[in-house]
Amino acid sequence: MTTRDDQQAVVEVIAGLVDAWRRHDADAYGAAFTEDATYITFVGTYYRGRGDIIESHRTLFAKYLKGTQLADEILDVRFLGPDIAVVTGRGESYKGDHPKKLTKVQTYTLVREPSGQWRVAAFQNTKRKPIMEAISFKTAPGLIPAAQR
Known part of the structure; x- marks a missing residue:
C-alpha cells in the first residue's frame, strides 16, 4: 500500500531533476535514475544506464542546453504497486521567461529501491505536435481523449 509519503517522495524525485537541470549538474541529474535506467529523448x-544519462547530459548542458532551465508540470501520479509509480507530465527546456506552453509530454516510471530511495527506471519524452493533433481530432473525433471531450 502506498502512502502520502510515497506520493511526496516521487514528486520530490521529479523536483530534484528540475533542480539539477537548473544547476546544470549532470551527476545530480543522473543520480535520480537507476543504474540500468532507460531514457528516450524527444528526438x-x-x-541505457545511469552513466550514459549522465554523460549525455554533461554534453547537452555544455552545448545544446547551455543556459536552459527545465519547466515541469506533473499531470498524474499512479502507483502500480507499493514499489512502482508512473508519473505523466508536461515539460519544456527554455531560456529566459518560463514558457506559456509546455510542448513535451513525459512519462517517468519510478521504482523504490531496497534502500527505500525512489529512482527513475524509465523516461520517455515526446514532442507534441498540436496542429497534427487538431487535424486528427477534427477528421477523426474518436481520437479525442475522454478528458478533453
Whole structure:
C-alpha cells in the first residue's frame, strides 16, 4: 500500500531533476535514475544506464542546453504497486521567461529501491505536435481523449 509519503517522495524525485537541470549538474541529474535506467529523448535517442544519462547530459548542458532551465508540470501520479509509480507530465527546456506552453509530454516510471530511495527506471519524452493533433481530432473525433471531450 502506498502512502502520502510515497506520493511526496516521487514528486520530490521529479523536483530534484528540475533542480539539477537548473544547476546544470549532470551527476545530480543522473543520480535520480537507476543504474540500468532507460531514457528516450524527444528526438528519439535511446540511452541505457545511469552513466550514459549522465554523460549525455554533461554534453547537452555544455552545448545544446547551455543556459536552459527545465519547466515541469506533473499531470498524474499512479502507483502500480507499493514499489512502482508512473508519473505523466508536461515539460519544456527554455531560456529566459518560463514558457506559456509546455510542448513535451513525459512519462517517468519510478521504482523504490531496497534502500527505500525512489529512482527513475524509465523516461520517455515526446514532442507534441498540436496542429497534427487538431487535424486528427477534427477528421477523426474518436481520437479525442475522454478528458478533453
